[in-house]
Amino acid sequence: MATYKFQLNGRAASVESWDPAQPLLYLLRNDARLHGPKFGCGLGQCGACTVLIDGKAVRSCVTPVRQVAGKSVTTIEGLGTPEKPDAMQAAFIAEQASQCGYCTSGMVMAAKSLLAQNPKPTIEQVKQGLAGNLCRCGTHTRIVRAVLRAAGEVA
C-alpha cells in the first residue's frame, strides 16, 4: 500500500492505494466518501466524473492516483451546499437545469473551468466548452442558460 497526499476541497488529504494506477474517482467515492463525482464510462468519454485539479477540469475516472500527489483537487462538494450553493450551482437551480441529474456534477465542474478561462462566453463558446460532457436527458438548452446566467449574461 502506498500513501498519496494531496489537497482535497481545501484540506490536506491522504489516501492509500494498492495500485498506483487506481483512478482518482474510486478513491474519491469510496475512501473520501465524496459521491458527487459520478462513474459514467471509465473511459474519459462522458464527463460525469469531472473534478478540478489545480483549477483545471479533469476526468477523474482516467486519472491515476499517482498523478494527483501534491496537487489540489476540487470536487463539486468543495463548491457550495444545498443551502449555500455557489454561483454556478445557484444558476443550475434557478434554471432547473437537471433531469435525472447524473451528469450535473460533471457539468457544473466543467462549467466552472470554462468560466475561469472565459468569464463572459458567448452561447457558442459555452456549447463548445461543454462539448465533451454528455447529457442523455436532453437538458442542454437549460444547462447553457445556467452557464450564461452564472456568467451574469442572463438574469
Add this chain to the structure above:
Amino acid sequence: MVYSRRDLFKTGSVLMVSFALGTRTQAQTATGSDAALGKPVDPTEVDSFLAVHADGSVTVYTGKVDLGTGLRIAIRQMAAEELELPVERVSLVEGDTALTPDQGGTGGSTGLTRGGVEVRQAAATAREALRKMTPADLASGKRFNLKVDPKAPLKDPKTYKVVGQPVLRPEIPFKATGRHPYVQDFTTAGMLHGRVIHPPAAGAKLLSVDEASIRAIPDVRVVRIENFLGVVAKDEWAAVRAARELKASWGEGPALPGSEALDAYVRQGAIDRDEAVVNRGNSATAMAGAAKKLSATYYWPNQGHASLGPSCAVADVRDGGITVWSSVQASHGLRLNLAKIFTTPPAKVRVVYMDGAGCYGGNGNDDVAADAVLLSRAVGSPVRVQWSRQDEHGWDPKGPQQLLDMRAGLDAQGNIAAWEAEMWVPMNKPGGRPLLSIDAAGLAQDHGQGAGLMTQNADPPYAAPHVRVVAHYLKDTPLRPSNLRAPGKIANVFAVEAFTDELAAAAGVDPVEYRLRGLTDPRAIAVIRRTADVFGWQPKTARSQQPGVGRGFAYARYKQAENYVAMAMEVAVDRATGQIQVRRVACAHDCGLIVNPNALRNQVEGLIVQTLSRTIHEEVKFDRARVTSVDWASYPILRFPEAPAIEVALLDHPELPLYGAGEAAAVTVPGALANAIYDATGVRLRRAPFTPERVKAALSSD
C-alpha cells in the same frame, strides 16, 4: 467509517432543515424512515397512500418513481391541492415495496395519469378526515382507516392554488451540489463490490476459468454458477481490474444476423401472426380507384437506452430474505420476479427504489439487480454490482428495429382516399423479460418478450375514409427487446409524418395547410396553428429557395388518444460533410391539465433533444456474435454544439383530464427533421439514423 444508509438519510434530513421547501421534502429522506414499516400498501386503503404526522404534515406513498421527470414534485402538488396543505408540508416516498402501493411500473407516461390520479383520489377522500383531526389524534399517529372513495369530490380546478404552479423540484439543489443520493452511491455495512463478466457472445457456454490470472489483485473472490461468471472484492477497483483481467474461455453463441442489412433480414423473417391493427372502410378498393398513388419504406434501427450512468444495484441476501436497492422502474414487478426465481416468499423480498441515471425504459436495471442477488447469495454479504460502460451499451435490452411500408392513394383534389401501412415488429410473448445472469446460472425464469405498445400511431390522424394498418409479428428478433421511451411510436409517427409530407408535396399544398385540411378536432388544430405561429411558418408549395436550409413540420396525437403535439424545425444541411445542424425547434404541446409547467417544459425540451440524438446519431451495431457499439465513441449521442434553440408553447386545459408527458413530444421529431431536410435538399431520408455518411450518400445519389 461505515457510511450506512441510515447515516446517509440522516445527513439528508439535516441538510433539508434550512432548505426553502422545509423538512422531509426529499424522497430519500423519507424512504429511510423504516419506522413506517408495517403500514398498509393495499391500493384500496387511504392509509396506503397517505400518513399524517404529529406536526400535521403528510407523507405521500406512491409506487411510481421519479426518473428525472419531475413526478416527485408533481404528485406532491396534486396531493397538497386536495388536502389543502402547502406543498412543503407534503413529503413523498417512492417505489419501496414494503411501504408503497403497487401502482404498476413507471412506464408509458403513466406516472401522473395513474400514480398521481390515484394519490389525488386518496387525498380527496382524506380531506375532511384530516381537517377534523385533533392535535391528540396527530400526536398519537392516528390513521385514516378509510377506503379510497372513487367518488370523493375533487377540488374545482378553478380554485387550484398549487396545481399548475411552476414549483421548483426539491431535489435539484442536491443534484446541483453533488449531494443527491443515487443507487450508485448507496452503501450498507459489510458491502462488497461485485462485477459480472459477460460472455463474448450471447448464450455462450463458459468452458473454463483461470483464477490464477488475477492472483496479483487483492481480496478477490471468483463466483461461477454454471455459465454465470462474476467477481466480488472488498475494494471496488480490485473488482474492476479482476473483471477485466480474469482469463476465461467461452464457447460460441448462436449467430446473429448483423446490423448492416437488418431491414432485409426483418422483411424475410418468420412471422408468428399478422394483426389488422386498424381496418376502416375498404383500402384495397379505394387504393385501386385513387387518382394518384404513392408508396415509401421507412426503417428505424435498434437503439439503446444509453443511460449516462450504467446500471447498478445493491443486494443483501440473508436469513432467507432478499433486499435490493435499485433504480428499476417497477419495484413491485422486480420483487415478484425475484421471489419467483429465487423461490423466496414475496413477503421476504423487498425492493427499495433509489434514483439512478435516467433509464427511459427497461435498461439494465433488472439484470444488474439479479446479478447482485446471485453474488450476494454466493458470498453471504451485501454486494453492490456496477455495470461497466461496455456492459450497459452491450447488454441492456434494446428498443427494437422497425420496418414500415406505407402506401397512400389521393383523390383528384389531393386528399387521402386510401391509406395502408404494414409494419414488422417483434412478437409479444407472455411473462417477464429473461434476465441475463439468471439464464446463465441455469435457474428457471420467464422467457417473455415485449417492448411496449409498438403498433399505435401508424394510421394517419387526418381524415382518411379507408385505412388499413397491418402488424407482422416476427418470431425472432436478434437482440433482446424492451421498452424504449415512446416505444414503437417514434418510428410509426416518423413514417406517417414524413409520408404525409410526401402526400402534401404531391398534392401541391403547403404542409401545414394539408394537415389542417384533414383535421376537425379543435385541440389538434390549436397546437398546429400555435406551432406555426411561434415558429413563424411561411406557407409554401415549393421547396426552400435558401440553399441548404429548410423547414419541416409534423403533428401527432400520442397513441391517437392522448397528448396533441405539433412541431416545426429549421435545419441547415452541409452538402460537403453531410452534417445536419438543427437551428431551431418550435413545439406546441397540449396534455390537458398541467400540474407543473416548469417540469413539463423540461420534459418536452428533453424529449426534443434526446429524439434528435436518436434520429441523427443512434444505431446499435452488431456483428455475427455481439454488439459492437459499446461506448460513447462507437454509439455517439448528440453533443452541446448540436443543441438547437427550442421554443415550447404549453396549452393548458385545467378542466380536462391530464395526460402523461414523458414521451409524446418525442414522436414528431424525426418526421419534422426529415421534412426539413427534404425542404433543404430535395432528398427524402427514410432510414434513421441520419448520419453524415447516410446524408452524403443520399445527396450524391440524388
